[in-house]
Amino acid sequence: MTKFLEWLACVILFMFIWLCFVLGYINISKSVNHFMIFLPFELISTILIASLVLILYRVATFRDCPEAYNELRLQIGEAKQDLMSKGMTFDVTLNDDDED
Amino acid sequence: MNEISSSVDEKEEQDKYTVLLPTYNERENLPIIIWLLVKYFTESNHDWEVIIIDDGSPDGTLDVAKELQEIYGSDRIVLCPREKKLGLGTAYVHGICNATGNFVIIMDADLSHHPKFIPKFIAKQKEGDYDIVTGTRYAGEGGVYGWDLKRKFMSRTANYITQLLLRPGITDLTGSFRLYRKRVFRQLILSCVSKGYVFQMEMMVRARKNNLTIAEVPITFVDRFYGESKLGGDEILGFLKGLAYLFATT
Numbered sequence: 001m002t003k004f005l006e007w008l009a010c011v012i013l014f015m016f017i018w019l020c021f022v023l024g025y026i027n028i029s030k031s032v033n034h035f036m037i038f039l040p041f042e043l044i045s046t047i048l049i050a051s052l053v054l055i056l057y058r059v060a061t062f063r064d065c066p067e068a069y070n071e072l073r074l075q076i077g078e079a080k081q082d083l084m085s086k087g088m089t090f091d092v093t094l095n096d097d098d099e100d
Numbered sequence: 101m102n103e104i105s106s107s108v109d110e111k112e113e114q115d116k117y118t119v120l121l122p123t124y125n126e127r128e129n130l131p132i133i134i135w136l137l138v139k140y141f142t143e144s145n146h147d148w149e150v151i152i153i154d155d156g157s158p159d160g161t162l163d164v165a166k167e168l169q170e171i172y173g174s175d176r177i178v179l180c181p182r183e184k185k186l187g188l189g190t191a192y193v194h195g196i197c198n199a200t201g202n203f204v205i206i207m208d209a210d211l212s213h214h215p216k217f218i219p220k221f222i223a224k225q226k227e228g229d230y231d232i233v234t235g236t237r238y239a240g241e242g243g244v245y246g247w248d249l250k251r252k253f254m255s256r257t258a259n260y261i262t263q264l265l266l267r268p269g270i271t272d273l274t275g276s277f278r279l280y281r282k283r284v285f286r287q288l289i290l291s292c293v294s295k296g297y298v299f300q301m302e303m304m305v306r307a308r309k310n311n312l313t314i315a316e317v318p319i320t321f322v323d324r325f326y327g328e329s330k331l332g333g334d335e336i337l338g339f340l341k342g343l344a345y346l347f348a349t350t
Binding site: 002003004007054055059062064065069072079080086087 | 127128131132135136167168170171211214238241242243244245246247249252253256257260265266267320321322346347348349350
């Protein structure tokens with residue numbers, strides 16, 4: 001079963017149950033009915049807000065790695081020196097300085 | 101769909117690692133990446149080779165590759181050039197023909213992926229006899245250098261939607277720094293049809309579908325040492341289309 005069909009199956013099942021409440025085929029009690037009828041909207045808005053919070057948290061805790069950049073910078077210099085000693089030529093146009 | 105099995109390959113006395121390196125206009129970066137590969141493979145004492153697949157780079161990348169071949173030997177540096185830019189998937193197919201290793205490592209040649217992680221990939225693979233080991237920028241000690249807030253937000257959002265829709269079981273689906281068992285790699289690339297980094301996503305999703313074992317190793321990603329890479333509307337659209345395709349067909 002594809003992911004799309006899995007989602008579709010769940011949505012159809014949920015919609016079926018929800019419609020039963022909305023159209024009155026299932027009747028438990030006033031408060032339960034009320035809860036079920038508004039459930040999709042509350043669910044969707046809760047999921048959207050929770051998702052946004054989670055994404056913002058992940059952005060805030062996204063690891064920067066300046067040490068990786070610095071290490072690479074040093075190694076580029078090392079590599080060029082070693083390769084030049086082995087006979088390689090490098091264009092002088094690009095250097096290691098930041099453009100920022 | 102053919103079953104991709106994970107049964108044990110012919111036991112080889114020593115594992116050999118083939119690095120597939122597609123290049124396009126990487127004249128400046130190629131010597132550095134090769135030097136780093138030599139350094140870390142030599143230090144870790146693994147048998148290895150690099151296959152450079154240059155797509156007719158106008159900046160003379162192939163000439164630089166030939167110089168490097170002279171320095172390090174043609175048993176270590178193998179050249180499989182092509183006439184013009186033909187895409188990543190076909191580059192891998194082209195390169196794998198000449199691979200003599202029983203493991204394949206794919207990575208970018210623009211210095212965003214650091215060869216120092218390769219011994220870690222290898223160790224991880226041996227730890228659990230995994231079919232695939234993939235680098236992740238999003239977990240553990242993984243990270244990125246050179247992304248501003250907007251880029252990070254887009255990346256996290258894209259990753260979140262992907263996790264929700266595809267439930268891949270790995271944290272970084274669009275990464276392209278990976279170690280594969282060669283036979284598994286060969287079978288996977290033949291069954292994937294997407295282009296670009298959606299291709300990388302498809303490889304993982306299909307691997308999961310075939311119950312292949314996958315492990316992750318945190319990596320640091322230095323985005324474009326010589327400038328910031330752009331993420332434009334085209335890339336975003338391409339990503340969404342690719343995601344929809346995978347959602348609907350896997």
